[in-house]
Amino acid sequence: MDLNGEQNVAAITFPDTGAWDKWNTVFRTLPLSAGSNMLTLRTEGTGNGICLDYFYLWKAAGEPVLTSIRFTSPTILVEPGKKTSATVEALYSDGSTAALSREVRFVSSDEQVAFVDPGGTIIGIAEGSATITALYRQYTATVTVRVEVPVLTVDLAHTYRPVTHVASGMLYGLADEGRPADEMIAAIKPKNFTQMAPNGIHLPNEESTPTGDALKVAPIAARHGATVTIRMPDIYPTFPYRWVSWEDWYAKVTSMVKATLNSGATNIYAYEIWNEPDWTWNTAKAGPFTVGWKRTYDLIRALDPNTRIMGPSISQYNENFLRIFLTYCRDNNCLPDIISWHELGGPEGPSTPYIKEHIARYRQLEQQLGIPPLPISINEYGAQIEEGVPGYMVQYFAQFERGGVDTANAAFWFRPGRLSNLITDSGEKNGGWWLYKWYGDMTGMMAMTTPPSRGMTLGLDGIASIDPDGQMARVLFGGTDGEAVIRVKGLLAYPFFGEKVKVRVEATPWYGVDTAVDEPYLLFEGAFDVINGEIRVRLRGLKRSWGYGMTITSFDGMMREPDPIPMRYEAEDGVVNHAVVWQSAFASEGRYVGNIDFSDSYVEFSAVRVDTDGLYQLEIGYANGTGSPSTHVVTINGKSSVTVTYPSTGGWINAVPNMGNRKTVTVVVQLKAGDNTIRFAKGKGFAELDYIRVVGSALSSPDE
Structure with missing residues (x-):
């Protein structure tokens, strides 16, 4: 026997077992190394053979067993x-x-x-x-x-804060007058916008001209009851920022503060001294960030003793950074008026469930350092793949509302002036806008919600409000597929509900950032008996990326029929062969199939149902970033095939910046009554596949 390249470490003799179907065992002690070891058995010139079945390893005597x-x-x-x-x-x-x-x-x-x-x-x-x-x-x-079916519990008798639409803010949500239109802003009742420094020359996400000057858009925000945070380092043209000198920075800060004071704006939330200093502050040239913070803080206070100062706005919750920062600020009389950090998801994906822990640990840190509770601003939230997606955004709403955050702004991953991806490239409402609109409709007091226990994974969550004056309760929820139960208790605390309540449930879909949604779908209206002060509403067919809104009022005897929901077949739900499922906020349901690049690559949709035999129009959501037309070969029920041509879309589905790269084409196909199988295989060039939809017969026009 050889061990790890050393020959003849041990010799093994295998006694005769008397027959080939009889077995025995032999034992040897070997000096193995930690980790992987290589054992080699070699014959020593004998013509006899053996049948080898298995071997076990265990530690020698004296070792744990x-x-x-x-x-x-x-x-x-x-x-x-x-x-x-x-x-x-x-x-x-x-x-x-x-x-x-x-x-x-x-x-x-x-x-x-x-x-x-x-x-x-x-x-x-x-x-x-x-x-x-x-x-x-x-x-x-x-x-x-x-x-168990997941249960979201709403306790209307447990109210914990007034409705202030904490999470309705946006980073660079406003570009300039008319971008976005006032009617798009008004309905979501935004609380705060974080915007570019006054007279800045910042070009975010490859924009060609500066946009979103805080003082220029402050009147727009004020019209809609919102405040504005001034992001001071965005006076520089690029991100990450390129530090010049302290003389240059002092001049910039002085200019920004004086411009703010001279503007007469009364809705400035705070000066944000720096953005993500944990990786964008140039310590080599500017010195330690804490010292730089103190120097900037003192300059601002000398010029403007009243407007609040926010910081440190680190890229993620980092308790060690905050401990050093706050200890220095406490000892040097430069504590921020508002504490801030970002919640942009973990390195491997979204991390909404960790926010509760972050807030609790921060409050403990304040107590340890003897610092009074500061308002918290999560001035950027949401991973790139989540931005605008209702089923993800509502989970952030829940964490920020229950956590007592003062303001929270959805991040800005793509284009400015689109309310953080709530508006399509043509300026229309998408599915995410309707979730924020429902959020804006909330009035009265926030009521406590308790999500199902699931550890640190994403899933069902939501928020609720109760307005005794309006005699209505609202619940927003999402984040799960399949079935869920919404348990609403505490109804007896409000006599106006009576013994029977009317429940209305609507759904706002996610068809991608640039797909307009004219109205949410009505899933149902129904009457529920109040039993022991509560109702349980069981829902089926939920989609993880969609958002859902429930209203509860006293029963009025009026019912409306539910809306039909157009059937979409998602590429990621089909059979995907030698291709890759990716996530993107620009895709329908938040996912799509890419890398359909090989001769054996395909996506196959099954159970595509129509009522009668005939020719049908098939809408295909796709992206083609090659700059030239590409094709797929589409096979119907394993027989007939048609080639679909995809014009260039100017980029791929998850491109940054994204100029509406997910487009649609329509092709006529022959389908049979009942279920059909449709396969898309690689043709010429390359294309990404998002979804398909039967939109009508070949002689009719699409239904939307």
């Missing part, structure tokens, strides 16, 4: 139709543990409730409980799996 196994969670929760993973670990005689990933077998006590595959992936099938058993050698462990 395996005593049992266990699941890492005492109970596992999973939703119907969703997946989760079961993790098993080994326990050793010295109290240590180690994860087990191989040779563990899993068995479900009831596969009609919860199915488990060989790798430990658990799939919720139907509501109920099941026991999952793990088997490893002679050891076993069990865990209870509960399959």
